[in-house]
Amino acid sequence: MSLRQGTRRIRINKAWEPSRCLSGSQTPRIPFGWQECRSVASTASAERVLFPGALNSKFTNTLKFLRPSANEAISTYRVMDQSGAVIDKEAGVDTEDEEALELYRNMVCLSIMDLLMFEAQRQGRLSFYMVSAGEEGISIGSASVLSPADVVFCQYRETGVYMQRGFTLDQFMNQLFANSKDIGLGRNMPVHYGSSELNIHTISSTLATQIPHAAGAAYALKLQNQQQPEVPPRITVCYFGEGAASEGDFHAALNIAATRQVPAIFICRNNGYAISTPTSDQYRGDGIASRGAGYGMDTLRVDGNDIFAVRRATKEARRLALENGGKPVLIEMMAYRVGHHSTSDDSFAYRQKVEVEDWKRRDNPLTRLRKWLESRNIWDEAKERELRSRLRKEILVAFDKAEKEKKPGIKHAFEGVWEDITEEQKMHIEELTDILQRYPKEYDIEQHEGGLASLLELVKTDKK
Amino acid sequence: MAAKTPSIRALSRYLLRPQTSLHSCCQHRTQRKPYSAAAGARLNGTVEYDTTSLLHHTSRSALANPELPADVRKGQTKRINLYTAVNEALRHALQTDERVLVFGEDIQFGGVFRCTMNLAADFGTERVFNTPLSEQGLVGFAIGAASEGMRPVAEIQFADYVFPAFDQIVNEAAKYRYRSGTTGVHCGGLVIRMPTGVVGHGALYHSQSPEALFAHTPGLRVVIPRSPTQAKGLLLSAIRTNDPVIFMEPKVLYRAAVEQVPVDAYHLPLDKAEVLKTGKDVTIVSYGTPLYTCSASIEAAEKDFGCSAELIDLRTIYPWDRETVLKSVKKTGRAIVVHESMMNAGVGAEVAATIQERAFLRLEAPVKRVTGWATHTGLIFEKFIIPDVTRVYDAIKKTIDY
Numbered sequence A: 001m002s003l004r005q006g007t008r009r010i011r012i013n014k015a016w017e018p019s020r021c022l023s024g025s026q027t028p029r030i031p032f033g034w035q036e037c038r039s040v041a042s043t044a045s046a047e048r049v050l051f052p053g054a055l056n057s058k059f060t061n062t063l064k065f066l067r068p069s070a071n072e073a074i075s076t077y078r079v080m081d082q083s084g085a086v087i088d089k090e091a092g093v094d095t096e097d098e099e100a101l102e103l104y105r106n107m108v109c110l111s112i113m114d115l116l117m118f119e120a121q122r123q124g125r126l127s128f129y130m131v132s133a134g135e136e137g138i139s140i141g142s143a144s145v146l147s148p149a150d151v152v153f154c155q156y157r158e159t160g161v162y163m164q165r166g167f168t169l170d171q172f173m174n175q176l177f178a179n180s181k182d183i184g185l186g187r188n189m190p191v192h193y194g195s196s197e198l199n200i201h202t203i204s205s206t207l208a209t210q211i212p213h214a215a216g217a218a219y220a221l222k223l224q225n226q227q228q229p230e231v232p233p234r235i236t237v238c239y240f241g242e243g244a245a246s247e248g249d250f251h252a253a254l255n256i257a258a259t260r261q262v263p264a265i266f267i268c269r270n271n272g273y274a275i276s277t278p279t280s281d282q283y284r285g286d287g288i289a290s291r292g293a294g295y296g297m298d299t300l301r302v303d304g305n306d307i308f309a310v311r312r313a314t315k316e317a318r319r320l321a322l323e324n325g326g327k328p329v330l331i332e333m334m335a336y337r338v339g340h341h342s343t344s345d346d347s348f349a350y351r352q353k354v355e356v357e358d359w360k361r362r363d364n365p366l367t368r369l370r371k372w373l374e375s376r377n378i379w380d381e382a383k384e385r386e387l388r389s390r391l392r393k394e395i396l397v398a399f400d401k402a403e404k405e406k407k408p409g410i411k412h413a414f415e416g417v418w419e420d421i422t423e424e425q426k427m428h429i430e431e432l433t434d435i436l437q438r439y440p441k442e443y444d445i446e447q448h449e450g451g452l453a454s455l456l457e458l459v460k461t462d463k464k
Numbered sequence B: 001m002a003a004k005t006p007s008i009r010a011l012s013r014y015l016l017r018p019q020t021s022l023h024s025c026c027q028h029r030t031q032r033k034p035y036s037a038a039a040g041a042r043l044n045g046t047v048e049y050d051t052t053s054l055l056h057h058t059s060r061s062a063l064a065n066p067e068l069p070a071d072v073r074k075g076q077t078k079r080i081n082l083y084t085a086v087n088e089a090l091r092h093a094l095q096t097d098e099r100v101l102v103f104g105e106d107i108q109f110g111g112v113f114r115c116t117m118n119l120a121a122d123f124g125t126e127r128v129f130n131t132p133l134s135e136q137g138l139v140g141f142a143i144g145a146a147s148e149g150m151r152p153v154a155e156i157q158f159a160d161y162v163f164p165a166f167d168q169i170v171n172e173a174a175k176y177r178y179r180s181g182t183t184g185v186h187c188g189g190l191v192i193r194m195p196t197g198v199v200g201h202g203a204l205y206h207s208q209s210p211e212a213l214f215a216h217t218p219g220l221r222v223v224i225p226r227s228p229t230q231a232k233g234l235l236l237s238a239i240r241t242n243d244p245v246i247f248m249e250p251k252v253l254y255r256a257a258v259e260q261v262p263v264d265a266y267h268l269p270l271d272k273a274e275v276l277k278t279g280k281d282v283t284i285v286s287y288g289t290p291l292y293t294c295s296a297s298i299e300a301a302e303k304d305f306g307c308s309a310e311l312i313d314l315r316t317i318y319p320w321d322r323e324t325v326l327k328s329v330k331k332t333g334r335a336i337v338v339h340e341s342m343m344n345a346g347v348g349a350e351v352a353a354t355i356q357e358r359a360f361l362r363l364e365a366p367v368k369r370v371t372g373w374a375t376h377t378g379l380i381f382e383k384f385i386i387p388d389v390t391r392v393y394d395a396i397k398k399t400i401d402y
């Protein structure tokens, strides 16, 4: 056999002996680097070949290409069926009634806020909005089992993560109206929330860029977990769409996360569409879950309409992610994007209305949980009506308040680019100030907190 | 969207109460005015696409264009907007050259800006197709197709999202011919289209104009059309040239800029700036959307202080037409460069340096740059960051009074 010459064979069980192949920092379960194993000898009778790039591969004389399409699709984990009935009574739902009620209230709140803000955008009250319809269970369910100290990276359709972690209605509205109380200082498009208090990094519109960030942040946490054993260990959680998973950043992120064994959960929301592009134009493998194996990652596919399944999957993934100092886990949460991509999109230009209506009728994370709550006699129509009316009022109060606030001070246009205002920026600010002073009627500076003083203050305080 | 329950309708009514602040509508359907100017404004907010002299409002003016071939000038015109002009150019290219391919994210249903409407249906998904969501992948794919003799027109959904493909563009597309030496292999025929510029509410990632980054790369051609007529003729030339082209379409103009456009196909030069208006006292050099700002500023300035300004559209940002610019500046003795992207190392720096080197003794004032400031395009601050009519007006005044 031609392979024999260039390749050293070994008995596979020998290769896995820690003393021979593993560097000190690695645990026996972690695959080792090929350099360290070069010197391992093999015997003539070995059934496996130890190529440095595939350490546990058996010889075969059958010429057979892998044909993934011939495999059974990866199965989808669920806890309850579509009527809200729990499938494995013994395992249960792992959720207290009161907790389930809170999850339900948050999902309803999110869906009402979405409807209202979508409508408000249509009326020209804000510039942009994106709804989570059909994916409320994924964001709220997964967030509900994380530690508040875990670090989260989002794409943009994870408003439920913010809500579940405690982002207030006022905070949402301030961001959406880009007013002076917006944590993001009016710089970002609506729905690009961020909160250091809640350990969620600010959203960037650029798809998939947050996935390698999550890997790197998880590596930081891995080291910090080691360095501070008295502090409860933390992980990062990264959300992204199945469309974003086509970006190079996704692949780079999973690969580096695996090689550095970082404590991270990568949660793909597979909602069937990337704007107009259906998954059939996006990929040809078995969804995003099939990629996990390629990177040597523990992977699970979950029914995103089943909030209990989402919770249990995420909880177990968190446990795995912290095992042996850390390892990445991939979860593909299945859903259907019920809403338009955003307020800029009319999805009926590329999909049938009946398709959407069918999906809405067939399954939905809210109705599923509601059915379960009703089956436990802790929810009914009267409670539903009372909840909806209360939430609507609360949202509208926040809406009204936020819309009336002033816009952020103009200094925030220049601050934060570099740590300090630069000489060049100072020249620009002075030139702008001069224009604003000489042409006061051309600009609405009084809408902005502090008016012109905001800019002047910037140049002055910086000069000191 | 989910069907509206009666209670939501009630809320909609609540929301419908008259309110003061009205933002422009939505990201992709850009409106006429990117933002509402201050109530008492006299200069800002005066860009009128319906009457601007930069667009051909009559068939006769459209056909008077001396750059059009004689037979096209004898033909018909049609009133269309810029995205339709792009569509017509792509349609013509697909129809007349089987090497032409059109692809990108979401282009099969027409693209988020409607530039590729009906092309997949009419030419088939072999040649007009959706790509997976990966800019580096789709641009690399386009380079490969071009290197084997096709003429791919790849769309990047927003110029802000071209950066994953930066390596492919700068290290591959731009260097292909050079590194191939006598093998003669190149990726000419490749066009990378992308919507660019501000629309009033695009914030950090739907506003950028990264032309200067590409203009810093030998081997690329960088083109920015100002109008439907220009878009059609320049895009056809971009597809025909044997150099890779970065074709940046000012997205606010997709719908706002409407004019009479020749129905027949025609090609516009990729190496010529165009003097849009002649004048004696100052030369204003710009491209894309800010040309409309400049035009409104010139109108106000000429009325207010009786000056006379010359307006030049660079059209091709790189390689660019130095001769036309220098000739004008040598005549007027003053120059202003206007663009949206920030000043430092921007196109204005190159234009100003060239003027300084080659027309120094004719200058009566320093070359003035009116550009974006050294910052990002914060959502609510766009109107303070991007050059407006007031800033260009003031620059004219100061340059003339210098």
Ligand SMILES: Cc1ncc(C[n+]2csc(CCOP(=O)(O)OP(=O)(O)O)c2C)c(N)n1
Pocket (backbone or CB within 6 Å): A157, A205, A206, A207, A208, A240, A241, A242, A243, A244, A245, A269, A271, A273, A274, A275, A337, A341, B105, B133, B135, B157, B161, B164
């Ligand atoms: C790098 C980059 N390319 C393109 C876009 C434009 N874009 C915004 S959202 C989107 C689709 C994303 O789909 P998916 O990841 O499936 O998320 P979903 O919207 O379905 O939640 C596209 C193409 C972008 N924001 N960033």
Ligand SMILES: [Mg+2]
Pocket (backbone or CB within 6 Å): A241, A242, A243, A269, A270, A271, A272, A273, A274, A275, A337
């Ligand atoms: Mg999706």
